[in-house]
Amino acid sequence: MLKTISLNLLITILILLFFELFLRLFNIVELQGYDKDSFYKEGNITLHKPNFVSKVMGKKLKTDENGFRIPLSEYVFQSNLESILILGDSVSYGVSVDENKTFVGLLRKKINKNLFNASVTGHTLKNYSYLIKRYKNTLSSFEEAVIFLCLNDIMVNEGVVKKENFKKISHRENENLLIKLLRNDVILKVNLFLREKSTLFNLVKGIGTKTVERYYNYITPYYDNKVYLEEYKNDITDILIFSKKNKIGVKFVLMPYKYQLKNNCDKKIMKPQNEIKKIFKSLNFELFDLSQDFCESSFKNDLILNFDPMHLSEKGHKFVSNLIIEKEIIK
Secondary structure, eight states: OHHHHHHHHHHHHHHHHHHHHHHHHTTOSOOOOBOGGGEEEETTEEEEOTTOEEEETTEEEEEOTTSOEEOSSSOOOOTTSOEEEEEOSHHHHTTTSOGGGSHHHHHHHHOSSEEEEOOOTTOOHHHHHHHHHHHHHHTOOOSEEEEEEOGGGGOSSOOOOSHHHHHHSOOOTTOOHHHHHTTSHHHHHHHHHHHHHOHHHHHHHHHHTTHHHHHHHHHGGGGGOHHHHHHHHHHHHHHHHHHHHTTOEEEEEEOOOHHHHHTTTOGGGOHHHHHHHHHHHHTTOOOEEOHHHHHHOTTGGGSBOTTOSSOBOHHHHHHHHHHHHHTTSOO
């Protein structure tokens, strides 16, 4: 009996190891998680530590003296070049993709300008309003700023993936049992550990909790809320006023969610983009909404990582870098 159990256990472990290696070999699912030591707090703002090497979602990354993501090889910004500040969250930071294959890294090869990638995982619109002022005071060496917007930028609180931020997420009546279990303290610790170590776990979790759909459904109610929409408009206005006063050429670029692409960008699920465009129209300011470009792409389902709600794949980063050049967002 004991021999049979041991044999079955060994076979099960070998099968799990096989699938784990298979998923990693063919890059089907990415590791998740963040090195908590790579962050620090400045007031209520989370920033990347300067001159730090760490791993994010399975990829090694490096920051310079300002905490900006830079290539792993020896790299220095050129003082004789014009500089552009890049603000955004984990999408423009380029998690799960090597720096030289992110759209910022690809643009470095095409544009003879310094690109300061100050994006930070979990940042929202309110953070960008603070940071453009901070960096203008501390750096004062950039003439342009490009802010990459995601649908979750409407949220007030940062979304950096830490235990305390998981627990901040409000409970909903329509949450399934698995989602509720994930909020249990013990299970939460196991969840945070496995998402950093196992692609198989992330695959099962992605399918079982319908990650792509869940993230979209979580964020859309914010765009029905007039208070959040008004706050969104106020933050955009604050950035525009500051940029104009300090002669910063600022541009905003909006990215879609994978759920929208998987559903062929049906009009019913594009309300967040429509509300954001209304805000920019009311402010008489141009918004570069890339959603339609994504929707019309013949390989739209490959532009965002598998089982991921919004993070770009290598193909997605290349696609965005080409759009930025074509639309002259950055010249």
